[in-house]
Structure formats: structure tokens, C-alpha cells
Amino acid sequence: MIVEDEEMKPEVRFRAAGDRHLVAELADVIDPSINRRVVALAAALERQRVVGIIDLLPTYRSLLVHYDPLVAGRGLLENVILRAFGNLTVDMSGAGKRWRIPVVYGGAHGPDLDEVAARHGITTDEVIALHSGAEYRIFMIGFAPGYAYLGGLPPALHTPRRPAPRLSAPAGTISIGGQQASIASVPLPTGWNLLGRTPVKAFDPMRADPFLFAAGDTVAFTPVGQPEFERLQVGIERGSITSEAFHA
Amino acid sequence: MSELLVLRPGPMVTLQDLGRVGLMHQGIPESGAMDPEALMLANLLAGNDPGEACLEFAMFAGVFRFTAAARLAVAGGTFRASCNGVPFPVGRSIDVPEGAEVEIGPADDATWGYLAISAGFAVEPVLGSRSTHVRFALGPIPRVLTAGDRLPLRLGTLQEGPRRRATQGRQPPQARAIRVVLGPQDDRFTDEAISTFLAGTYWLTAKFDRMACRLDGPRLAHRDGADIVSDGIAYGSIQVPGDGLPLVLLADRQTTGGYPKIATIIGADLYRLVQRRPGAPIRFVAITTEEAEAAWRRHVAARNTRLAAVRDLAPPSPASAAGMMIGP
Numbered sequence: 001m002i003v004e005d006e007e008m009k010p011e012v013r014f015r016a017a018g019d020r021h022l023v024a025e026l027a028d029v030i031d032p033s034i035n036r037r038v039v040a041l042a043a044a045l046e047r048q049r050v051v052g053i054i055d056l057l058p059t060y061r062s063l064l065v066h067y068d069p070l071v072a073g074r075g076l077l078e079n080v081i082l083r084a085f086g087n088l089t090v091d092m093s094g095a096g097k098r099w100r101i102p103v104v105y106g107g108a109h110g111p112d113l114d115e116v117a118a119r120h121g122i123t124t125d126e127v128i129a130l131h132s133g134a135e136y137r138i139f140m141i142g143f144a145p146g147y148a149y150l151g152g153l154p155p156a157l158h159t160p161r162r163p164a165p166r167l168s169a170p171a172g173t174i175s176i177g178g179q180q181a182s183i184a185s186v187p188l189p190t191g192w193n194l195l196g197r198t199p200v201k202a203f204d205p206m207r208a209d210p211f212l213f214a215a216g217d218t219v220a221f222t223p224v225g226q227p228e229f230e231r232l233q234v235g236i237e238r239g240s241i242t243s244e245a246f247h248a
Numbered sequence: 249m250s251e252l253l254v255l256r257p258g259p260m261v262t263l264q265d266l267g268r269v270g271l272m273h274q275g276i277p278e279s280g281a282m283d284p285e286a287l288m289l290a291n292l293l294a295g296n297d298p299g300e301a302c303l304e305f306a307m308f309a310g311v312f313r314f315t316a317a318a319r320l321a322v323a324g325g326t327f328r329a330s331c332n333g334v335p336f337p338v339g340r341s342i343d344v345p346e347g348a349e350v351e352i353g354p355a356d357d358a359t360w361g362y363l364a365i366s367a368g369f370a371v372e373p374v375l376g377s378r379s380t381h382v383r384f385a386l387g388p389i390p391r392v393l394t395a396g397d398r399l400p401l402r403l404g405t406l407q408e409g410p411r412r413r414a415t416q417g418r419q420p421p422q423a424r425a426i427r428v429v430l431g432p433q434d435d436r437f438t439d440e441a442i443s444t445f446l447a448g449t450y451w452l453t454a455k456f457d458r459m460a461c462r463l464d465g466p467r468l469a470h471r472d473g474a475d476i477v478s479d480g481i482a483y484g485s486i487q488v489p490g491d492g493l494p495l496v497l498l499a500d501r502q503t504t505g506g507y508p509k510i511a512t513i514i515g516a517d518l519y520r521l522v523q524r525r526p527g528a529p530i531r532f533v534a535i536t537t538e539e540a541e542a543a544w545r546r547h548v549a550a551r552n553t554r555l556a557a558v559r560d561l562a563p564p565s566p567a568s569a570a571g572m573m574i575g576p
Contacts, residue, residue: 016431018512019540021482023432028477042273057272057480059504064480066272069541070548142478142504145275145384149478185275186384203275205374205386211274 010034012085014078015062019069024081025062030179032151034061035139036090039216043095044084052077058215059140060149096138096216098248101183101198102224102232103132103174109197109229110174116159116193130154131174131195132221136181138213146185146203148213153181165191172198174221183219199233200246212243220248250316252365254397255349260306260457261393263369264362266299268377268386272503278483279379279386279499282360282458282522285418285551286324290364292558293321293341293412301371301378303363303393306457309352312363317346318401319366319411325358325523340413340561341366357420358523359456367403381500383459410560418554421520425533426513428486429540433476433508437488441468445510446532450494454526458500461521463530467492470508478506484513484521496521514540516547 015023024041027034035058042058045065052072057064067077105128106113117124136150143149153176161177166189169175173184177192184190185202198221202212213219224232235241254261264287267280281287281304288298303309308327322329322338329336329352336342344350352363371378371388380387389399434442450465474490481487485497487507496513497505511532513521521530535543 015433016429016512016537017480017482017509018429018484019514019516019537019544021480021512022537023479025432025479030477055270055272057503059479060477062479064272064482066270066482069544073541074537140478140504141273141275142480143275143502145386147275188383210375215273 010037012082014074014081017064020067022065022067022074022077023062024065024085027061030060030139030151032137033090035137035151036216037088038063039096040088040090041081041085042215044088045081048080048084050077050080057142059142096214096218098218099213099220099246100248101200101219101221101246102228103196103198103221104226104229105131105196105223107226110195112162112175112193113195116157116176116195119159120156122156127157127195128223130157131176131181132223134220136219138215138217138219140215141211141213144186144188145205146211146213147188148183148185148202148219150181150183150219151179153179155179159193161191162193165189166194169194170197171203172200174198183213197229199229199236201236209243212246218248249370250314250318250401250403252369252399252401253313253315254393254395254399255311255313256395257310257393257397258305258308259392261309262304262380262382262391262458263301263371263387263389263399264304264379265301265377267379267499268375271375272480275503276375276384276386277381277499277501277503279377279381279458281362282499283324283362283519285519285555286360287362287364288555289339289414289558290321290323290362292555293323293339293414294319294364294366295341295409295412296364296366296368298555300364300368302365305352305361305363306359308354309361309363311349311351314344314348314350314401315346316401317344318348318403319343320350321364321412322352322361323364323414324361325355327355327358327361328353341411343411356525359525360522365401367401370400370402383500412558413561414554414557415559416554416557418519418550421523422528424520425531426517426520427535427540427543428511428513428532429537430511430534431509432479432512434510436471436476436508437510438469438471441470442510444468445494446534448531450530450532452521452524452526452528452530456526458498460498460501461496463494463496465493468494468510474507476506476508478504481505481509482512484515484518485509486511486513498522514543516540516543
């Protein structure tokens, strides 16, 4: 574990969000070291089991604290959060789980693969090599149940969102937008570029552990063919292939 | 098994309870009743625990048939309700016979209503709640009800004991301006936008659902554009996208988003927004977080007093009660 210099620590800025939520903001940029601190702060407060805190939502660069003002007010919570932040040690090697996620690239699963390749003047194989060769950090679970926002997309693949969003992309869709990547957990409309699809279910309300990912986890992708996709899909459906199979 | 048959449902009828709390970090919003006090009242009138699942409806519930006698109650507003064509008053429980056709029409004073049935629905919670989230297909009944649906009821016989009535109402939604706390991104708006937001009149539009409610009125100008790095979205958050028109994010909202949020409606005043009818004027007034927390504490205390003021409608007469106690 690496404890960084005090001088390098960002300040916590509190932002009001009504009478039951409070935002503890570290920055307003997408940055792995900021996100590590946000995730570590959430984990520290979680471990403390602070009375009055109902939920802690870490995002790219801030922590949304859901609290019960019948139990604890904002003033008290700000002190608790500042103290936890002051005592924070951040493991820069990444303390979360590591995942290896199989993906079928292109075809019906990744209708934007060709366009992304053309846009960057490279082949689709090069797009696949770049996308699956990188290691990603889950910055945030947000927008929808278990929906993972990933940082770490190689700059050569940074691609603007599509001008017209698609009305729906299936669960498991692997897409990129701007400098980010994502793993869709439920069918949703999206303006991002669809590269492929994984049979792995990031969210399944009927599973004993409904949520696969957490902010702070690390993800890498493995290209697979359609037969392997189908084999995995059937195994996951039947329960013979569990989440552990995708631990790196 | 006794069932509730959906004959002709309103446009937005879902099963709701008090929601699934504490899962925002997994991307799951609270869901649950848009007007929790009305849901709790309907349940208490029907003889249920206050957090039992009810049918929630927007505008009107429609027509239903009960395959067995049941005790039910409607709350939220003065919805026009009838059983087999005979009107019955809302805000009190009513016993309906086997085969009863119950119709719940619109109210002039509310948008969201609740139909509680004694002992509730025989469905299991999903992720700790029986609430429906339509977009994410969550809940034991993960969609809007449609004609032909059959919902299993827990109890086929009438609830024991006297029927009940509410004796204390709350302030009408339009009685005062809606209180907000500025932030979290009020600094992303011009000074003029902040004063416009607090001095101007906005209108509820017909574009509303359980996720959000769009307002019409003076447009609000951003400082440095309408994009922020995504952060968490509180219940009642007022988000302003690029078009400058506010959007209030509600029970089924997305948990994170990238538009600046000018203010948050306080918990005590959420019902004042959601229960207004489309087209109603809305004014906002800013208070501090500390004042908002105090308002919530007062609101919960007053709400509990109102809910505790549910009274028996037809208590057993003293004579019969005395008669029961005379020994041989």
C-alpha cells in the first residue's frame, strides 16, 4: 500500500443536495487518482458504519451520501467525512476485484466496429486488439442497475458519441463514447459506439449476488467467437457457469 | 386463489411500496410510491402495515374486478370511485363483495393515487421491494399493468374488525411555494439564471412519469456549458439540460448524470410538486440545508400524527361489547 504525500491530496468540497443527500466532491475531472480516493472514501465510511448514512454512491469524482436527517444532520456528517478523508490511505495498485470478460466483436453484436475502425484509419482487427489489449478501471456504477463506466480506453480509440442515439442496445453491449468505455447491464438507449457483446450478466436480479461489478474493480476483455459466446450464454443461463469463471 | 382482475387500466398503473433503499451505489434508484404518505394512509385504512404494496396510478386507475370479497381503500386525492356503479368515498376503507367491479376515476386535486387491498398482494419482493421499475424491469410485476392481468391477493376473505377513516388531512399541494436547497451545481448557472429560477413562475407539463417531470417557464442560462463530469443524482434534484428548461428527477430517476443540477426540492415538499396537476403553476423558494433538515423532521412528525389519526368507522356498540362480557 502506498500512502501519498499530504500535499498531493485534493480537498473535499461539500455541495448541497437537499435535506437527505450531500455531495462530497474531490474534483470535476475524470482522473484515476481522484476516482481511487472517492472509492476509498466510500469504503472507509462503509467500514465505519456511520449511523445515519443510508447509501454511498461513488462517482468519477465525487461521493453522493444519502442520509437520514432524523438521525444525523449535514454538519455532523461533514465532520465524519472530513475525518475519514484525513485518515485515508489509498492503495494505488487497485484494491478491487479483477475481471476478464469475453466479448464477441463486430457483426450484429457490434454494429459500429467498422465505422470506428474507418474513423481512426485502422482495421477492425486493430480496434479489437486495442480494445481488448487495455486494462480498464470501473470508475462508476451508475445510470442503470450494475451499469459499469470504464476508464482506460486507449487514446487511439477515443471516439465521439453518435449523432443520433440508438433506441435500444441489449444487455451485455460493449461500447465506447468519448474517452470512456462501458459494459451495459440492461437494455438501454445509447449514443455510444457499439463494438461487441458479452454473455456475462453484470446485473441479474434473480442471482444470489445480483451485481457483478463495483467501482474500483479492474476489467480486461478477451475476444471470443460466436460459438464460445453461445456456449457461455447457455452455461450462464443454466447456472453451470458462475461469476467466478470471469475472475482474472 | 383470490385475484384482482385488471379490466381497463389507466395509463400508468404499477405496484409500489416504499421502495428499495440503499442501492444507489449499484445503479438502482429508490422507486416506491411517488407520494409515500398517501400510500401509507391507504394501507392503514385497509388494515395493512403502512409499507405494504399498493397499486399506484397516475390520473386514474381504471376498472378492476375482485374474484373474492375484499376490503380496500383509496388515498392520494379525491378520486371518483365506484363499486358496481355505486359511488363510494375515498379516504376510508370499504368492503366489496365477490365479483365486485371497482372503478377509480380521476381527481381534481391530485395526480397520484393508491389502491390498497387488505392483506396486500401475494407477490415476493425483488431486491428488497415489491416496487416496479418499468425501465429496468424490476419488481415482482416488472411493468405497467395491462388489461387481462390477474394479480394474486393474499386474502380471500374480509378483514376482521371495523372499517377505518382518515380524520386529518395535510396542506393542499398548491398552498405554498415549493422549497428548494440550491445546489449541487448552482455555481454552473449565471446569477441571472438563479434569480430567474427563484423569482419566475414555472408550469408542470404533461411530460411526467415516475422518472422525471418536465417544467416549462423561463429558460436558465449555464456558465461554461451544460456538461459536467457525471455525478450522483438525489431524489428531487432539478437538472437543467442544454435547452435551459428544468427537469425534476424523481423516484425512478437514473442514479447518475452529466447535466448541472441547480437545486434540490426538499423532502417535505416533494408531494407538492408531484401531486399538482399538469398545467399548474410552480414557484420555488430557497432555504438552507439546515432549514430543510428541520422541515423534514417537522414533516415526518406531522405525517405520523396524521397517520395515527386514522379512526375506526363503526366501532362495536357498547351494548353488544358489554353483552359479550357477561358470564353465565
